[in-house]
Amino acid sequence: MNAAGPDRAWLEKWLDHLRYERRLSGLTVKNYHRDIEALYTFLCNAEVPDWGRVDSGHVRSFAARLHRRGQAPRSIQRRLAAVRNLFAFLLREGVVQANPGVDITAPKAPRRLPGTLDADAMGRLLDVRGDHPIATRDRAIMELLYSSGLRLAELAALETTDVDFGEGTVRVTGKGAKTRIVPVGAKAREALRDWIKVRPQLLKTPSSAMFISRIGRPLSMRNIQARVEHWARRLGLPQGVSPHTFRHSFATHLLESSGDLRAVQELLGHADISTTQIYTHLDFQHLARIYDQAHPRARKRR
Incomplete structure (x- = not known):
């Protein structure tokens, strides 16, 4: 059982902000929710009782833990983006005094070029x-x-x-x-x-x-x-x-x-x-x- 963590009510308010103020798609909100739940579990295990007590050290440790568990750099980048987004909202609401995720970066992911088809192959595919x-x-x-x-x-x-x-x-x-x-x-x-x-x-x-x-x-x-x-x-x-x-x-x-x-x-x-x-x-x-x-x-x- 996880120890008590920060007030979960603020997570629900943030998700409503994404849905109704920013009008993000249901899938995007679902992905944000999943990513931030990983942070919330981490904070509970670290016995951080309040959002205002989360600092850059916590976020850096969170990213390092994801890396040790084999998370891909892109996945870590996405989760850190969710962290920054959440704390930007909490900062706006006066719940925290700073955004602890601002200067935390994930390991660089190899830049992969998207897969493409040349014009001839595309023509064959479209010839249904x-x-x-x-x-x-x-x-x-x-x-x-x-x-x-x-x-x-x-x-x-x-x-x-x-x-x-x-x-x-x-x-x-x-x-x-x-x-x-x-x-x-x-x-x-x-x-x-x-x-x-x-x-x-x-x-x-x-x-x-x-x-x-x-x-x-x-x-x-x-x-x-x-x-x-x-x-x-x-x-x-x-x-x-x-x-x-x-x-x-x-x-x-x-x-x-x-x-x-x-x-x-x-x-x-x-x-x-x-x-x-x-x-x-x-x-x-x-x-x-x-x-x-x-x-x-x-x-x-x-």
Whole structure:
């Protein structure tokens, strides 16, 4: 049994703050809750009775303990972010005098580049044959993922009214309940029109969800992942193809063609451009070729 720790009522108030003031998604709040429970258990075991008595030493020890237990650097970073977020709220409410997590950092995680498919492989994946409603739906899902770079959660939350065929755009609600308008390419619009025509065949009860299952319910994120994996296997593509692969490929291909990092940031809905910069892993030969063509002193004159 854990010893008594700080007042749990403040955890509930913080979670309500995330839900109703910051309007974070249910999944994000759930993840924050899980991460902060690890800190709360640590503080109980350390017999820290009050939030105001938590200092940077406690937070540093918490991070070190996670590291010793084999937690990945990214997981530790996420939990420290939850700690900083909680104490920023407690500081605002006058419960504490300082945020003890501000200067605590986790071990650096190796920077991994997102998995992408080249244009040819993406073309094969999007070449879904068949006129069955399920195949038509899956083709529309994958075309839209690649056309507009949507997050999985954004696509799963789409409603039929979110697509404006006249303007060629889709309205999506991203992280932090932020709404953005994203272009939809001609191929994706065509696939969506085909899906809208056959959607009533699966509809059992009224639903505004854009993508529904074979029993007429809104298609879950897990089901979308499973359908993407199904088509990737069927077409003989490498393992690990997921809805995020479409988003990564969308960003990479746009950057390779345009080099406009700010535009891609807006399309992806990234709050910070440093998040977008991970997609700038352009092929060196491509960069060298551009350099040779563009720089006045790149080549010796004959």
